[in-house]
Amino acid sequence: MTTIIILIVIVLLVILYISLYNSLVKLKTYTQESWSQIDVQLKRRNDLIPNLLETVKGYSHYEKDTLSQIVNLRNKLINNNTDRKDTMKVSDELSNSLKSIFALSENYPDLKADAEYQKLMEELTNTENKIAYSRQLYNSSVANFNMKIQTFPTSIVAKIHHFTPATYLETSNEEKSVPNISFNEENN
Template identity: 50%
Template sequence: MTLLIVGIVVAVFILFWIINYNSLVKYRNWVEEAWAQIDVQLKRRYDLIPNLVETVKGYAKHETETLEKVIEARNRMFSQGNTRNDEMTANDQISAGLKNLFALSESYPELKANENFMMLQEELAGTENKISYSRQSYNKTVMEYNTKVETIPTNIIASIHGFKRRDLLSIPAEERQNVKVSF
């Protein structure tokens, strides 16, 4: 009888361990999938940028500095050895460069009227929105994963099997400052 009770307790413990381990694997995979969604949108924008730059070149030949900054940030985006934080830093630099590039259209009415430029601007704006949504989704998924990794009893299983806390994506400090509006 005692052997049966011990057997049941061991079976329940093993079942408990398996369920919690599988739960951690599921959350880890969701984090990776959420990152892959960001990566897809970053690649989409990466592919659109050369077309936009070529369109702008024809109208704003002396604005090469703005164009070069966008191209440099684009090239850093998928450099070998980049961490997720490196990619997000390059992403933020691309976003800033694209804002400057779109601001150029105000100085060049013929560029602003160019159908190709307008289409690319719209595509990039949509992609920026998708990147923003993907970042929110990633952070939500990471928060859920981190909660699993840090709470009892799954934290024990997580530490034994090497599940580590993941970093949330954050906004650079310069973007947290209040915008100064003056008339």
């Protein structure tokens, strides 16, 4: 009888251990998938930028610095596939630069009326919103994962299998600040 009870306890502990391990794997996978969603939206934005720049070029004779900054940031973002923190920093800088392009339409009424520009701006705005949502989803999945690896008894399984806390995406100071937009008063 004692042997049966011991076997039942051992089987229950093994089942608990496997269940805890599987829950950690699921949460880690969900966190990675959440990051992938950010990557998808960043790629989508990067694909839209060349079309936007082509549309804006004809109207913005005096905004070459802003346009070249956007191109440089886009290229930097495309070439940076390793560090999440750097990726998000460059992404934030790019978002701030794109806000300058959004403001261009106020100085160029013909640009504001251009159907292609309007379509691209709508797509970029939607993409920026999706990036923000994806960041929120990622941080939520990080919170769930980190909470799970810090609570008992899951923390024991996490330590045995070397699960480490995931890093939150934080809003940079640049992203929190209002962008400085200046337009040259020169004419052609």
